[in-house]
Amino acid sequence: MSKHDSDHPHPLGWRLTPARWAVAILALAAIVVSLWHLEGERRGIVIEPLPGxxxxxxxxxxxxxxxxxxxxxxxxxxxxxxxxxxxxxxxxxxxxxxxxxxxxxxxxxxxxxxxxxxxxxxxxxxxxxxxxxxxxxxxxxxxxxxxxxxxxxxxxxxxxxxxxxxxxxxxxxxxxxxxxxxxxxxxxxxxxxxxxxxxxxxxxxxxxxxxxxxxxxxxxxxxxxxxxxxxxxxxxxxxxxxxxxxxxxxxxxxxxxxxxxxxxxxxxxxxxxxNMGGWIALMLTGIVALGWPLARLRERTHDPRPEPLSRKRFLVVALLPAVLVPLALAPFDTRFLPVLVADYLALHFALYGVVALALLASWGEVKWPGRAELRRILILAGLVAFYGICVFGLAVDRYVMSFYPVPVRGLIIAAMALGTVPYMLSDALMVEGGRAPLWRSATARGAFLVSLGLATALDFERLFFLLIILPVVLVFFLLFGMMGGWVGRATARPAGAGIGLGLFLAWALGVTFPLFQA
Structure with missing residues (x-):
């Protein structure tokens, strides 16, 4: 981190180092060039709804x-x-x-x-x-x-x-x-x-x-x-x-x-x-990369960094839910939503997050913020969710897959959010908003993926479709977990990044799962 980045707040653009300006310019160029090529594939083609x-x-x-x-x-x-x-x-x-x-x-x-x-x-x-x-x-x-x-x-x-x-x-x-x-x-x-x-x-x-x-x-x-x-x-x-x-x-x-x-x-x-695949990948990469300089456009807080979890406590909070949650949910019929396995996944996220947050709270790692700080956290969470749903999501919806749901999916997104928000909040606190060593991030998120695999093994016939969603969660961790780290390090508010990413993850999963009514 340069001295310029760590000084007192400056007007908007002055917070960006030359490296961040360069990334912003390259990311915007990648997005614009990709859009030009992708729209070029559509030129001269009539694209319209088929009635009837x-x-x-x-x-x-x-x-x-x-x-x-x-x-x-x-x-x-x-x-x-x-x-x-x-x-x-x-x-x-x-x-x-x-x-x-x-x-x-x-x-x-x-x-x-x-x-x-x-x-x-x-x-x-x-x-x-x-x-x-x-x-x-x-x-x-x-x-x-x-x-x-x-x-x-x-x-x-x-x-x-x-x-x-x-x-x-x-x-x-x-x-x-x-x-x-x-x-x-x-x-x-x-x-x-x-x-x-x-x-x-x-x-x-x-x-x-x-x-x-x-x-x-x-x-x-x-x-x-x-x-x-x-x-x-x-x-x-x-x-x-x-x-x-x-x-x-x-x-x-x-x-x-x-x-x-x-x-x-x-x-x-x-x-x-x-020719679309490569340009889609470049466009989405540009949108993700743009998050690095954008993370510094919020005013930084200069509160001291909290004392990180000891290695022993971190391993307990990272690994205990991975084993406990699938075993605890296995005896229960978790089908309550008109969609394949999303109801189970929502409960898995929720219980995982609750267990992890309870462990962190018992060690004094979770403190309820004051009104002003809570407001800042929620504003930051809203900005993170907006960028994921309305910027990244707009590109995905036009060129990759349906990302904006029909009304019936609103219930599914809301149910997913009740699980993904506590989970991503606990994840952000575990990895200290991206400040923790890389091995801690890999351990925490890898344990969650293993936990989903264990749940599938315990009830393969009912939860088989979880295997299809695992790559989606992995890509989310790789791309947006990294973005959350940028925001957490830049703002020292990991809770804001965690809540925002939880809302975005709920949306992404809610529009991905096929609706199913037995």
Whole structure:
């Protein structure tokens, strides 16, 4: 820390060192350049709602004033939304297709929860197939549709798409991205293209096995049959990507475009595909990095740093809840929200935070602030939450996934906040607002992730979907835990950073979990 940063408060910009000014300028440049490229992918494309699909939100992507063209239905995977599939939607629209992307029940801005039995092929899957058919019916009735159709889907969506294509003769081709399905046969669905990421583990041999149903000697990159007569089969690995990265992979986008051109007898489209993944990553990195200089725009307090926890006390407060909480919750039925496992996660966060705060309070580490200090803490918490929800969230909602919820999700966000706020408050106090050594931050947050893993192991059937949310929590810790440290160190008010991050985490989880009503 420079002497200039530690002196008495100066007017707004004077608090920033040259290094922080440089980071601010570079971060803003990264955001502006990324936005310019991402918006460039949308230029010339008509993007509008598709009416007539009932409660299912759907978006049309097509070239302006283009003649009627084949319709491509685009569906997302579990916990995804229409925005996640934009690279495919924009690439195919620019190639002259009429593209319709939609949010499945329980996902994105669809207000209707998923229902049925998610573990049964005759349960939830049939309802999602009906929804896919309803969207297809509506799309094919539009003046920009020429009566032909295909479907492109990711992960869970590919499972639904394959089953639907087998019973809907209008779907002339299926592009299954990150495919996970045991419903493929040597001849059904027609014209199947499988594109999996090279780093997708067990899905890689599954894709090859599906291709070899039609030709036992076929390998990745080979085409079996002829897409022109509906017998085509092809499987491709997109290099150096995993389950999410494959959505943005140029290999996947080029292969999907070429496969559909061959299916519909159209000239092979030349030119680049939508380039979004790298620019999205740069934009979000810029938004996070901008938090470092912005943290110093609040007036610093010069109160002495509290005495840090002893090593023994820190290990007790970091590790005891990790074991105690999953054991304490295991005997109870924690289902009280219309959403998969979010109710359990809210309780896990809440009990974890309460236990940790109780331990800290017993050692005198938690003191109720005076009125003026409480006001400063709450203002700081509001600023942190605003930056996460309204700045980072705005970028995520436009380019990555649905981040602004339908009203029914308000209850879920509120319930999550009752858990995430005490947890993140205890976390901020444990790591002294980012001043503690790195090993303490890693231990505290790693223990929480292990605790969720232990909870899943104790009731795998009910809490399996917690494994899907673990990467979200890990990314939150890596990115926003770091931002919280910047704010905590700059303001010496770890409680403000902790409460603000707790509110943001509740929002992020509340819009991510699929709605589910048994």
């Amino acid at each position: 699909t009932g409660t299912t939100p759907a978006t049309v992507y097509r070239l302006k004033d283009a003649p009627p063209a084949p319709v491509v239905i685009v569906s997302h995977g579990f916990a995804g939304s229409r925005q996640l599939m934009q690279a495919s939607s924009l690439t195919l629209a620019r190639a002259g297709y009429s593209v319709v992307a939609f949010d499945y029940e329980g996902h994105g801005r669809n207000p209707v929860p998923m229902s049925g039995d998610v573990a049964s092929p005759d349960g939830t899957a049939l309802l999602l197939m009906d929804e896919t058919k309803r969207v297809t019916d509506t799309a094919l009735a539009q003046p920009w549709a020429d009566g032909r159709a295909a479907i492109l889907a990711h992960s869970m969506g590919s499972y639904i798409a394959i089953r639907q294509a087998k019973v809907d003769d209008r779907l002339a081709a299926t592009v299954a991205v990150a495919m996970s399905s045991d419903d493929v046969t040597p001849t059904q669905p027609r014209n199947l293209l499988i594109v999996n990421g090279e780093w997708e583990g067990r899905l890689v041999p599954d894709a090859l096995e599906s291709l070899q149903m039609a030709d036992p000697d076929a390998q990745f990159g080979a085409t079996v049959g002829d897409p022109a007569d509906g017998t085509g089969r092809r499987a491709v690995l997109a290099p150096n990507v995993e389950h999410i990265g494959v959505i943005y992979a140029p290999t996947m986008l080029r292969e999907a475009r070429a496969w559909l051109d061959a299916t519909f007898g159209r000239p092979q489209t030349e030119g680049p595909v939508a």
